[in-house]
Amino acid sequence: MRVGFVGVGRIGAAHAQVVRDHPAVSEVRIADADPARARVVADDLGVTALDRTADAFSGVDAVVVAAATSAHAELLTAAARAGLPVFCEKPVAPDIAGTLDVLDEVTKADIPHQIGFQRRFDAGYTAARQALAAGALGELRRAHVITADAEPPPPSYVPTSGGIFRDCHVHDFDVLRWVTGREVVDVYATGANRGAAVFGDNGDVDESAAVLTLDDGTLATVQGSRYNGGGYDVRMELAGTAGTHVVGLDEHAALISAEPDVAFPSGNPFREFWSRFRPAYQAEINAFVELARGERESACTVADALETSYVAEAATLSRAQHRPVRIDEVRHR
Numbered sequence: 001m002r003v004g005f006v007g008v009g010r011i012g013a014a015h016a017q018v019v020r021d022h023p024a025v026s027e028v029r030i031a032d033a034d035p036a037r038a039r040v041v042a043d044d045l046g047v048t049a050l051d052r053t054a055d056a057f058s059g060v061d062a063v064v065v066a067a068a069t070s071a072h073a074e075l076l077t078a079a080a081r082a083g084l085p086v087f088c089e090k091p092v093a094p095d096i097a098g099t100l101d102v103l104d105e106v107t108k109a110d111i112p113h114q115i116g117f118q119r120r121f122d123a124g125y126t127a128a129r130q131a132l133a134a135g136a137l138g139e140l141r142r143a144h145v146i147t148a149d150a151e152p153p154p155p156s157y158v159p160t161s162g163g164i165f166r167d168c169h170v171h172d173f174d175v176l177r178w179v180t181g182r183e184v185v186d187v188y189a190t191g192a193n194r195g196a197a198v199f200g201d202n203g204d205v206d207e208s209a210a211v212l213t214l215d216d217g218t219l220a221t222v223q224g225s226r227y228n229g230g231g232y233d234v235r236m237e238l239a240g241t242a243g244t245h246v247v248g249l250d251e252h253a254a255l256i257s258a259e260p261d262v263a264f265p266s267g268n269p270f271r272e273f274w275s276r277f278r279p280a281y282q283a284e285i286n287a288f289v290e291l292a293r294g295e296r297e298s299a300c301t302v303a304d305a306l307e308t309s310y311v312a313e314a315a316t317l318s319r320a321q322h323r324p325v326r327i328d329e330v331r332h333r
Contacts, residue, residue: 001293004056004063005030006075008041010274011089012066015285019064020045022289031056033067057082062292064285065089066116069160073098076302080109085292087285089116090170092305094162096330099309103302114288114298115305119175121283124247128238129179131245138242140180143220145172145236148228148254150271152206155198163204164224165189165315172222173212173311174304175236182214183307188324189315195227203320210315222315230254231269232276252276 001024005016008030020028031050032038042049050056056063057078065075065088073093079086080102092115093099106113119125131137147168153161161167177183191205199206206226213219231254236247251267270276290296310327318325 001025001062001289002027002029002060003289003292004028004050004058004060006032006053006056006063006065007067007071007089008032008038009066011281012064013041013045014274014281015064015066015087016041016047017045018282018285019289020047022286024289024293029056029060033071054078057084060084062086062288064288069094069162073102076102076113077105079113080105080111083109083111085112085288087114087116087288090174090305091162091166091309092302096306096309096313099302099306103306106302112291112294112298113302114284114291115300115302116284117171117174117178117300117305117308118277118280118284119171120178120280120299121287122247122277122280125175125179125236128236128245128247129181132179132238132240133181136243137238137240137245140216140218140238140240142239143176143180143214143218143237144223144239145176145220146223146233147172148223148225148233150228150230150232150254150269152195152199152226155196158198158204159202161204162312163316164191164206164208164226165210165319166309166312169208169210169222169224169315170308170312172224172236173315174300174308176212176220177304177308177311179236179238180214180218182216182218184212184220184311184314184327185215186213186324186326187211187311187314187318189222189318190322191319199226205319208319210318212311228254230256232272233269234273234276 028047062085189210192207193200195206208224210222233254254269
């Protein structure tokens, strides 16, 4: 199997290494908007560098897209028109209209495709999903999800990020849908600016909170921060009538107990996403190789990503207008 890559920044290069090591893969060809970077990564991995991104769609059996967000829709469309299985990091497109256009393309082409929401491959979220489905929690009544960065992103990233709900909490929205098997029906979101002016100057916030109602009446809360000094904090709590399960509560949790004589957690907190989710990233890209080979179903389709994008869009609108927003309000925009 021959796999083309478009985009070999940190995540793209890591994906390329995993694919290179897969026993079913005979060749990896990588391209980047910066050809010099493609050559450096190719030399490091011992794979083939390409001079043009368009060449990544020629003479291969599948394509992995880890390029800049603004290029995702165009590259997904190129894969669909070439009839190639494709993996693409989130988001599918910068907006709902673009995502719908890509959905049309992949549906018409009927190609295997997978969108990169890596938390679907994390051991903790997977175990929570299985426990809930098996009835170990009883009837789910409440959920709480957190994504808090230890340090803010570079200032240059903020203007093109889409805002904290589209960029950061979209992972929380996706995994909430996936773990619970329920859909969000309405959102009330808010936020605050407590840090660098670049967030407020670009209509964004650096502290966030939201209340979501699921289609079975379950209430979910979401909290986030770009300035979580305790470390990279990503957790989910699922509270049911028979018990509560927590994802991310281990020795690396970015927490300190205020109770006397409690040492847990005693490990060092993660400082960034890659250390926290490395095994999940590896599992998701191996799953894509299996998908491209016809050995499994897609773990996350464009249609799945679209539903999650609706939640992020509703949350963004809710914060801007200071009111609850039903998902149906943005579904037909």
